[in-house]
Amino acid sequence: MVGMPRRRVAVFGAGYIGLVTGACLAELGHEVTVRDINPEKIRLLRSGEVPIYEPGLGDMIVRNKERLTFTLDLDEALDGAEIAYVCVDTPPSASGDADLSRVWSVVRSLEGAAHLRAVAVKSTVPVGTGSRVRAALDAAGLAHVGYASNPEFTAEGTAVGDFMHPDRIVVGASDEATAGLISELHQGVDGPIVVMDVRSAEMVKLASNALLATKISFINEIATLCEKTGADVEEVARAVGLDHRLGSHFLRPGIGWGGSCFPKDSEALRQLANNTGYHLQLLSAVIEVNNLQKRRAIQKLKDELGTLAGTRVALLGLTFKPGTDDMREAPSTVLAARLLAEGAEVRCWDPMARPADSEPWTSTTRYETPELAVDGADAAIVVTEWPQLKEVDWARAASVMRRPVLFDGRNLLDPAGMRALGFTYLSVGRP
Structure with a gap:
């Protein structure tokens, strides 16, 4: 960008957030080195392969290869760096708190990097973490190095x-000075900059995801009530969403939320409150509704089929949302595990998913197309709203299923049309 100072930035962590942050900062004209401790991940990135699926990310990395490098070496990452970004994951610990071990590993590695001007944390951390990191930097002789919380608000599939x-x-x-430096780093980004204190910035991330999760759980509660009263949740959500005070975003009923953020951040916020002696009653209910939503899908099949023992059930879509290969906290994992526990044979289709080589996936069968997955099945569940499912020859699918029962867990398909093709069609919150 013309007139913008070019900074040298070290990004720690080559996961979703680290790679997107590094590539986008390079796109803005900065010199970026991404460091990770996984040799295979760095090997792939150096060879031009992106180890995750994120639309547009690969092209951006290639386009900025002169300004964007990848390394395993700490000294190489920090060489000449003015700003160190912490983008490592913070999974839940056994106690329910965020596991900050990777964050602390990065902070400890910065000791001696006196040339740094600022350390910025993008990882989602509990409120108060910044104060502890600040104290650690001071103790390491880095009192002159600024500290910033710069949370990310990107969604997988549209992160770039x-x-x-x-x-x-x-x-x-x-x-x-630190606020100005981090703000200046984003010159060229099309969005307003909101400057605040560190603790408030840490809370913004957790509160934002908790509110989005609340909207989803709320509309799923309304969907259940619609089923019992004969109302149509799609019509209800459409009209509610037209209210400018509420908006239509995240008012989509389904089988529950998953992914790397909503489950982890909701639990982290609840645990943060518990640690202060305060119980977040609303958020606890939001989490409970989401947990039950996946099990309600299994119960619907049991109500229709009588028993799941000896049946064949196809899961159509495995990732937690379309446009990504991410399986973290995907509802499909709970569905597969529950179906297997009920004695069903589980068949799977997904165009991008890479399930772990562990249960429940080692006890399922993967198929290349939705049509093959449903062939001979007693029931199918639309788990992820992949657009490919709208292109399926559903008339043929109905003819090759043992029992054409379809639970549309994302309300993706037309109820009347599917019933006309011979399906016993079940959905979420629609009569």
Whole structure:
């Protein structure tokens, strides 16, 4: 960008957030080195392969290969760097708190990097983490190095666009110089910058995801009530969403939310409250509704088929959402496990998913197309709203199933049309 100072940035972590952050900062003109401790991941990135599926990311990495490098070496990552970004994962620990071991590993590795001007954390961390990191930097002789919380608000499948055209860029910093440096780093990004204190910035991330999860669980509760009263949740959600105070985003009924953020962040926020002696009653209910939603899908099949023992059930879609290969906390994992526990044979289709080589997936059979997955099945569940499912020859699918029972867990297909093809069609919140 013309007139923008070019900074040298070290990004720690080559996962979804680290790779998108590194590639987008390079796109903005900065010199970026991404460091990870996984040799295979770095080998793939150096060879031009992206180890995750994210639309547009691979092209951006190639386009900026002169400014974007990948390394296993700590010294190489920090060489000349002015800003260190912490983008490692913070999975839930056994206690329910966020596991910050990877964050602390990065912070400890910065000791001696006196040339740094700032450390910025994108990883989702509990409120108050910044104060502890600040104290650790001071103790390591890095009191002159600024600290910032710069949470990410990108969604998998649209992460590159979300970074470059965000609703807001949140910068939490305890001093104006650091806030200015991180803000300046984003020059060229099409979105407003909101500067605040560190603790508030840490809370924004958790609160945002909790509110989005609340909207999904709420509409799923309304969907259940619609089923019992004869109302149509699709019509209800459409009209509710037209209210400018509410909006239509995330008012889509289904079989529950998953992914790397909503489950982890909701639990982290609830645990954070518990640690202060306060019980977040609303958020606890939101989590419970989501947990039950996946099991309600299995119960619907049992109500229709009588028993699941000895049946064949096809799961159509495995990832937690379309447009990604991410299986973290995907509802399909619970569905597969419950179906197997009920004695069903589980068949699977997904165009991108890479299930773990462990249960329940080692006890399922994977098929190349939806048509093959449903051939001979007693029932099928639309788990992920992949657009390919709209192109299926459903008339033929009905003819090759042992019992043409379809539970549309994402309300993707037309009820009247599917019933006309001979399906026993079940959906979420529609009469």
